Amino acid sequence: MRALLKRFHPGHFSLRHMGVDAVLVFTSLYLSLWLRLGEIRLEHHLLTLNRLALGFVTIRLVTYLAFGVYQCMWRYVSTHDAIRLMAAALASLPLNISLSYLFSDFGFMPRSFFLIDMVVCTALVMSVRLLRRRLFEMQTQNHARAVSLGKVVIYGAGQNGRLLAQRLLNDPNRELDVVGFVDDDPHKRDKTIQGLPVLGNFTELESVLQRVGCTELVVAITVPPPDRMREIVILARRIHVRVQRITHFDAGQILSRGQAIYRQIELKDLLNRPSSEVDLPSVKNLMSGKTVLVTGAGGSIGSELARQISRFAPAKLLLLDHSEFNLYEIDSELRPTTQNFANVVPLLMDIKDASTLTHVFEKYQPQIVFHAAAYKHVHLVEANIAAAVLNNVQGTWNLLQLCEKFAVERFVMVSTDKAVNPVGAMGATKRVCEVLTTLTGFSTRRPYSSVRFGNVLGSSGSLIPLLRKQIEDGGPVTLTHPDMTRYFMLIPEAVSLVLMSATLSEPGDINVLKMGEPIGILSLAKSLIALMGKGEKEIDIAFTGVRPGEKMYEELYLTGQELTTRHPDILTVPQRSVSRETVGEVERLVRLAELGAPELGAILGALANKRLGTSLPERVFEV
Secondary structure, three states, X not given: OHHHHHOOOHHHOOHHHHHHHHHHHHHHHHHHHHHHHHHHHHHHHHHHHHHHHHHHHHHHHHHHHHOOHHHXXXXXXXXXXXXXXXXXXXXXXXXXXXXXXXXXXXXXXXXXXXXXXXXXXXXXXXXXXXXXXXXXHHHHHHHHHHHOOEEXXXXXXXXXXXXXXXXXXXOOOOOEEEEEEEOOOHHHOOOEEOOEEEEEOHHHHHHHHHHHOOOEEEXXXXXXXXHHHHHHHHHHHHOOOEEEEEXXXXXXXXXXXXXXXXXXXXXXXXXXXXXXXXOHHHHHHHHOOOEEEEEOOOOHHHHHHHHHHHOOOOOXXXXXXXXXXXXXXXXXXXOOOOOXXXXXXXXXXXXXXXXXXXXXXXXXXXXXXXXXXXXXXXXXXXXXXXXXXXXXXXXXXXXXXXXXXXXXXXXXXXXXXXXXXXXXXXXXXXXXXXXXXXXXXXXXXXXXXXXXXXXXXXXXXXXXXXXXXXXXXXOOEEEOOOOOEEOEEEHHXXXXXXXXXXXXXXXXXXXXXXXXXXXXXXXXXXXXXXXOOOOOOOOOEEEOOOOOOOOOEOOOOOOOOOEEOOOOOEEEOOOOOOOOHHHHHHHHHHHHHHHOOOOHHHHHHHHHOEOOOOEXXXXXXXX
């Protein structure tokens, strides 16, 4: 009711607009009577209309106010406003008829007159508004042409493309001429949308862009296929056209200066995977009010784990890392005041230090542990196997033993696709950690589990930052092999799925995140070169050969018979028994690492390639 009354406040409508409508409503009354009766019979009812006209106009204008007709800016009038006008006219119809019968002494009006008047009046009122909009569009288009710095083509002539074109054409601040559309639907070819032509399809994209002198291409497809996006980016860069993507916007939203309705293409747009949805209430129920420990909290995965966990209101969040600078960064981000350690606790320590780790468990009694600490760089681990065994294997075993001793409710270890049939020491150590986690989960009957996934975009020391630096330095970009492929995932998405997996894991599970389709490293490098504004002729690509410990094609599954879970992007490896003898073998492995024994590589290879309940031919890793 309050909203309705506000519409009648003088500050919420324009008297000028109402005056124009009053003239149009008067005009409609007499025009409708003439249409209904013609000139010969017009005089018979003209006197009656003269007496009732003021009442009819008042009723029509009041219903316009009640229906919020004057909330609309005429320059942005749309079909929504036309429907509102028609609804107001319909509402006024019985009121006008009632007024006619109430003052029947003045005479009667033909009943069809009221229907004709409703249609004519709506047409007149809407026509004036459309004329105002068209004048505004012509003004903005003329202004844009005067300051135009280039020409834009919209890829995709669907609903998004139409709305984008409408927004651009109505933007007085735009500095680009909108030339037309490119769309792959053959039925749209040679048609016009928003007054702009559909110029061709993807196969003609290069010739279309060159023919119209395009300087900017905006992809107006909600979820464009990544393969197509990579092709568009590379093609457009070759002819010096900038590629952008639409952002989400509302159709009725008015542009303000500097407001972005499209953005630059990012590397995540080129991934062969759709985004995943996570059941946030179940994750919140798991974390809320609990003491949660994150190891490796300063790393790429660990820091994102900490960020997302902090949103679910844990009672205490323990951030553990042995890198002072990395720990400082995530601690400064999550702990609002330097003096308050009640909710976020930074722990500068090494998981290999069992005694200090024990003190942490005794003092803070963590209920949930996310273990992301690990040496992960393949070539460094390959050159330092002993250090990797001590950090990855011994550190994980220290954590698992304390989790068992202090009855930690849930343990999740972040694993890697390199743990599947490992050919290098890094994958081998993570495979051993998976086995230890499964063994502890079985023995405690608590949901201790591992989560396995591939590469994440932008993690520290990973491929993408290295390629970016090489491109910035002018090349060459160094790749190992032109046919090598990798799985990729965004860090926030991977972490949200890790948290989700914690809610559905059973004791000893090894969960596997679906990574979409693998991407060729060469294709990814070319796309990145284009995204960074370079041409393929400007940046050389050199192939260095596959390094020790690397695979040509990564694997995510051990058997191919993984089971589905209640989340479509999380699978679980079928559980099998693990012998307690594994503990003795791990302890022997750690002792050999402490001694730097030459047979360490062989022992690691043999242990890593034991499946749960089965075994594979041994692989030997050189120390």
